[in-house]
Amino acid sequence: MNLQQLLMAYSFGALNAEYSYVVRGAELECDRGNRPGVLNLPLSHGVYVKGKPVMNIADCVCGPDANISNVGAFGMCKLLNNICKPKIDFGSKWTDGKEDVLIEGEQALLSKSTLRCTCKSPGGIITITNDGQGG
Numbered sequence: 678m679n680l681q682q683l684l685m686a687y688s689f690g691a692l693n694a695e696y697s698y699v700v701r702g703a704e705l706e707c708d709r710g711n712r713p714g715v716l717n718l719p720l721s722h723g724v725y726v727k728g729k730p731v732m733n734i735a736d737c738v739c740g741p742d743a744n745i746s747n748v749g750a751f752g753m754c755k756l757l758n759n760i761c762k763p764k765i766d767f768g769s770k771w772t773d774g775k776e777d778v779l780i781e782g783e784q785a786l787l788s789k790s791t792l793r794c795t796c797k798s799p800g801g802i803i804t805i806t807n808d809g810q811g812g
Contacts, residue, residue, distance in 0.1 A: 698736050698775070699786040700729035703809035707794055709801035710751025711762050716809070722780045734774035734782035737792050739763050747804075756797040761804075764796045772784055 701718040717744055721730035732744075739747040745763055754761040771792045774784025788808045794801040 680719045686738050696787040697791040697808045697810060699788055699790070700726055700738065700809040701732065703805055704807035705745070705751070705803055706753040706806045707761070707801040708761070709755045709794070710753065710794075712752030712808065713754070714745060714750040715789075716805070717746075722787075724780050729809060731780055732786040733769040733780040734790065735783045736786060736807065737765050737769060737771055739765050739788075751797070751801075752805075754787055754796060754799055754801075756799075756801065762796060763794045765792065765800075766795050769793065789790045 699716065699759070701716070701721075702717040705714040705716055707714065714779065716732060716736070718730050718732055718736060722733060724731045734745045739745045741747060745765070749760050750763050750764055751761040769792065770783070771786055771790040773787060773790045775787050776784055778785040786805075788805050790805060792803040794803055
């Protein structure tokens with residue numbers, strides 16, 4: 678592992694079982710899609726890391742001006758054999774938030790968090806591949 682990889686692993690908490698806070702612009706991946714997506718935050722919660730607004734576990738709404746685009750968010754869907762149209766059930770939240778850090782009453786979103794898409798059975802798992810804090 679070179680120095681750059683070591684620093685990247687450390688920043689994501691891979692070396693000490695800690696995970697980073699997720700901010701607007703984080704990169705996402707669905708295991709059923711063929712390209713990465715982006716996590717948006719239309720309105721800031723008022724909490725910032727490195728000048729970027731921090732997300733919470735309830736930031737998982739799909740729509741045109743929402744957290745996740747409702748059309749083409751992850752390219753083509755392997756389950757639909759068509760353009761990705763993510764479906765996040767009402768009331769769903771990201772898993773594994775930071776329990777002792779609340780942002781507007783919800784746990785802070787962490788880089789280890791996952792979310793289930795229910796577009797078609799068995800659905801997809803959305804993961805955070807980049808917390809959005811970098812450059």
